[in-house]
Amino acid sequence: MKTTTQWLVTLTFRVTVSGVQSKDDSVAAGLEQLRQSLNRGEDVPMEASVRRITNLVEDEPLFGVKW
Numbered sequence: 001m002k003t004t005t006q007w008l009v010t011l012t013f014r015v016t017v018s019g020v021q022s023k024d025d026s027v028a029a030g031l032e033q034l035r036q037s038l039n040r041g042e043d044v045p046m047e048a049s050v051r052r053i054t055n056l057v058e059d060e061p062l063f064g065v066k067w
Contacts, residue, residue: 006053014045 015037017029037044 008051008053010049012047012049014047 013034015030015033017026017033020026020029034044
């Protein structure tokens with residue numbers, strides 16, 4: 001039986017938003033700005049970190065937004 005290596009890839013995109021009043025609104029505006037930039041094919045500043053998954057911890061943020 002062939003085992004598959006699993007990797008956790010964390011991508012951090014950096015966008016600047018203005019004209020919003022709350023943290024939730026800034027997240028929504030940032031996601032929309034990211035979506036529009038990707039749709040236009042623009043380069044988006046990004047950092048990536050990768051690590052092999054050996055023992056998945058339940059508090060690991062796999063989906064969604066973690067503050």
